Amino acid sequence: MxxxxxxxxxxxxxxxxxxxxxxxxxxxxxxxxxxxxxRTGKARRLGVVEVAQIDVRRRLVLIRRDGVEHLVLLGINNDLVLETGIAPPADGAAADAGTSR
Missing domain, CATH: 1.20.5 (Single alpha-helices involved in coiled-coils or other helix-helix interfaces)
Structure with a gap:
């Protein structure tokens, strides 16, 4: 060529x-x-606090919206809200996995 x-x-x-x-x-x-x-200059209202892998198909997700946390179980075919209205830790730090509130 x-x-x-x-x-x-x-x-x-x-x-x-x-x-x-x-x-x-x-x-x-x-x-x-x-x-x-x-969103520039504004506080974020929605965020993922923590994700825990349960198995290959499922995971637990802790979501914070407007200062309130929600625990959601995500799967392949369905999603399930396990708990809602969870107050975040008072000091802002993540709570230990072995302690209860």
């Missing part, structure tokens, strides 16, 4: 990649880049 063919291929590839980058930049500017726009 001639050098002109390689050059044409490289230019076409770089043009297509530039179009993809430009389209992704435009989509992010319009707000299509993530599920929700980032």
């Amino acid at each position: 001639e050098m002109e063919t390689y050059l044409r291929f490289a230019l076409a590839l770089s043009f297509v990649l530039a179009l993809i980058v430009a389209a992704s930049w435009v989509m992010r500017r319009l707000g299509y880049g993530s599920a929700m726009p980032p």
Whole structure:
């Protein structure tokens, strides 16, 4: 093959990649880049406190929403809320696994 063919291929590839980058930049500017726009300067209301793997198919997740914790069991086919309205530890540190409240 001639050098002109390689050059044409490289230019076409770089043009297509530039179009993809430009389209992704435009989509992010319009707000299509993530599920929700980032919250700047505000406190976060939702977070995952801790995750414990039970077995291959199930895990326990402790979720904090507006200062209240919820214990959720996540499985492959179903999810189950085990406990809701749990007050977080008073000192802000994680409680020991062997102690009860």
